[in-house]
Amino acid sequence: MARVSETTRESDPRRLATDARDRVHFEEEALALSDQVYRVARHLVGSREEAEDLMQETYARAFRSWRSFTPGTNLRAWLLRILTNLNIDRGRRIQRTPDQQPLEEGDYFLYNKLEETNDGTTDEDRVVQRLSQNDVVSALSEVPHDFRDVVVLVDIGDFTYADAAQILDIPVGTVMSRLHRGRRILKRAMADSAVGSEH
């Protein structure tokens, strides 16, 4: 890019044309993924405004550094790697000390809680229906960042453990353990919000 002004050789216009075509192609692909990136970004931060700022910063940076993307690799993961790095750089993540971690329960805590207040219905479809969209959204926002990032990437963004590990720059084993705890914390929060708000 910096050498554009030095171009004198015949082949350079052709190279520039190829370059421009690759860049346009990259930008179009990145924009086509923006809905999916937003879907994840929205829950990595606390508010819609923050998510919108973060998306714009991410795309501005991605368009500037498009050459560092390796064609054929996972562009959605690459964009989310930029996004999570920017999110961390901006200090939007509040670090919690261990004693502030919310209580987690076993995997079946939510099921048991919902079933307890279920008027005898044990059909699992109906059990899930006792949760509202609000219960889920507010419960997710209560999960501390380290755990929430992993839950959002894997359960909402459909990333593999390996992709999530790469995006967050943590080992796969850490992804698995955070996912395990994060889901339990989420279920505990959903149970509190669904069952606790009824009475």
Next chain:
Amino acid sequence: MSNCEDCEQWMQPYMDRALTEAERFDAERHLNECSYCRKRYRFEEHLRQFVRQAVVEPMPAELKQKLASLRTPLQ
């Protein structure tokens, strides 16, 4: 493996398709045999779908336009 206590350990990795083939075989055998765990498995599956759908917030159209405007201008 394959009793109801172990089930809680492998349920999530099973749903994530992260078990080895042998572990998956054991898990499925247990799910076939145990209605208690099968019910919980189905609940967990429904819960995941529900969570995934519940948190979707469509991207504002203006944001999409703003992102498009960040593209490098054509020369």
